[in-house]
Every structure is written in C-alpha cells, then in structure tokens.
Amino acid sequence: MQLKITLSAPEPIQLPFEHNHILQAVIYKWIDHIGFRGYLHDHGFLFKKRHFKLFVFSRLMGKVSLREDKKGIIFYPPLRMVIASPVERIINELAAGIMKRPEIYMNGQNAIVETVETVSTVVSDRSIIVRAISPITVYSRLELSGRPYTYYYSPFESRFEVLVRNNLFKKYILVFARPPEDPSFHVEPIYVHKEDQKIVRFRGTIIKGWLGTYRLTGDPRLLELALSAGLGSKNSQGFGCVVPTRMSERNKTGGPLS
Numbered sequence: 087m088q089l090k091i092t093l094s095a096p097e098p099i100q101l102p103f104e105h106n107h108i109l110q111a112v113i114y115k116w117i118d119h120i121g122f123r124g125y126l127h128d129h130g131f132l133f134k135k136r137h138f139k140l141f142v143f144s145r146l147m148g149k150v151s152l153r154e155d156k157k158g159i160i161f162y163p164p165l166r167m168v169i170a171s172p173v174e175r176i177i178n179e180l181a182a183g184i185m186k187r188p189e190i191y192m193n194g195q196n197a198i199v200e201t202v203e204t205v206s207t208v209v210s211d212r213s214i215i216v217r218a219i220s221p222i223t224v225y226s227r228l229e230l231s232g233r234p235y236t237y238y239y240s241p242f243e244s245r246f247e248v249l250v251r252n253n254l255f256k257k258y259i260l261v262f263a264r265p266p267e268d269p270s271f272h273v274e275p276i277y278v279h280k281e282d283q284k285i286v287r288f289r290g291t292i293i294k295g296w297l298g299t300y301r302l303t304g305d306p307r308l309l310e311l312a313l314s315a316g317l318g319s320k321n322s323q324g325f326g327c328v329v330p331t332r333m334s335e336r337n338k339t340g341g342p343l344s
Contacts, residue, residue: 089169089180089202089203092200093166099165100153100161101161102158102193108192113143117183123179126141126176140172141321142314143324144168144220147165148162168327170313170314207313212304214302215299216301216328217297217299218327221284221297221326222295222317223325224245238294240283240296242278250318266308272302275296275299277298278299279298284296295325295326299331313328
C-alpha cells in the first residue's frame with residue numbers, strides 16, 4: 087500500500103540539501119503507537135544479520151528553488167510525498183498518527199497535512215513501468231590497495247539488477263515467510279540519463295542512486311512488493327520509492343498514474 091500525502095504551509099519551507107533524515111524523523115513521529123515506533127526505529131525486521139524497516143518514502147515533491155546563498159532548497163507549498171509499506175500495521179499506524187497529528191515541523195518550520203490518499207499496489211500483469219521518485223541505490227563493499235570503499239552500481243551494469251533482485255527476495259521472505267515460487271524478476275532502464283544519478287548525503291554519509299523510468303518484469307507479487315517496499319537498499323532512508331507510470335512511445339517519458 088502507498089500513502090500519497092499533500093502538505094500545505096503558511097510560508098515556503100527551507101531545508102538543507104541533506105534533509106532525508108528530516109523527512110524520516112517526521113515519518114517515525116507519525117507512527118501512532120510509541121512502542122511500535124521505537125521497535126521499528128531501533129530494530130525493524132531481522133533477515134539473518136540484516137535489519138529491514140520495510141517502509142520507503144519519496145523525495146519531497148513540488149515547486150522548488152535554490153536559496154540565494156546556495157546552501158539549501160526552498161520548497162513552495164503545496165508539497166507532496168509518498169510513503170509505502172507492505173506491512174499493514176505500518177500503514178495503519180501512519181494513517182492513525184497523521185489523523186491525530188496533522189501538523190508537523192520540518193527544520194523548525196510548520197506544515198500541515200491537507201490530504202492523505204491510499205493507493206493500492208496490487209499488480210495483475212507480469213510487466214509494469216515505474217518511475218523512481220527517490221533514487222534507487224545498490225552497492226558492494228570492496229577493497230582497493232588494502233583500503234575498503236563502497237561501490238555504487240548504475241542501472242546499466244548487470245550487477246545492479248542482481249542486487250535489486252536479491253534485495254527484493256529478502257523482503258519477500260520477510261513479508262510472506264517463504265521464498266517466491268516464481269523467482270524471475272528483471273529491471274530494465276528505459277528512460278535513464280546521466281542527470282538521473284543523484285548524490286545524497288544522509289547524516290554525513292554519501293549515497294549514490296538513480297532516478298529514471300524502468301520496466302519491471304516478473305511475478306506480480308514481486309512487482310507489488312517493489313511498489314510497497316521499494317527497490318534496492320536504504321529504503322527507510324528515502325531511497326528506492328517507485329510509482330507506476332504511463333509511457334509515451336514518442337518520447338519515452340513517463341507521467342505518474344492518477
């Protein structure tokens with residue numbers, strides 16, 4: 087399930103370039119049950135030695151401009167964001183919290199939730215086209231000359247699809263308590279350019295990811311999970327949120343489904 091949220095504010099909202107953690111904090115505060123909020127924040131869902139939070143969120147969307155001092159971004163209301171999760175309780179807790187506490191504070195500035203729309207992530211076909219509304223990131227820890235470093239893959243490298251698939255399988259096992267019966271899953275970049283690569287700082291850590299439009303092919307349950315849990319890694323830090331889109335055959339650009 088996805089939640090499409092519209093925010094209003096009395097004044098434009100000014101945020102630093104590094105603001106994913108601010109949006110993440112707002113989402114955690116919206117989770118209504120304090121105990122569940124703490125459990126999700128501190129632990130999440132364990133797969134072997136890795137913890138998954140099983141929610142994903144988009145970038146803050148709307149009209150934007152750079153601050154005059156070029157030290158941040160100005161967002162002009164109304165603003166939109168998408169939060170998604172395959173875990174029904176997370177969606178219910180978020181919806182309850184938003185209803186009780188629609189006013190939020192971002193970087194010391196207040197905004198209010200105007201509308202919340204629930205969007206089904208049910209998929210009936212074996213192929214869908216999606217648009218990334220937060221960057222998709224997958225990576226490997228490597229070593230060069232005895233020094234460790236993180237290598238982030240682009241959608242044009244074969245390892246990108248392998249890592250996205252493996253990550254999605256882990257989420258599937260967590261959600262359904264079994265591996266997928268049909269393990270076929272493919273990610274094809276169909277409208278992705280170098281400008282779609284985004285370099286984001288999250289609490290000081292540099293993370294590279296990719297926006298763009300992609301074709302997902304495979305078992306419909308895997309495609310549904312991609313929409314509700316996100317693609318790739320670091321979903322709960324604001325990476326890998328995708329929405330269905332229609333494609334123009336003429337110019338290969340996509341627009342979000344209404």
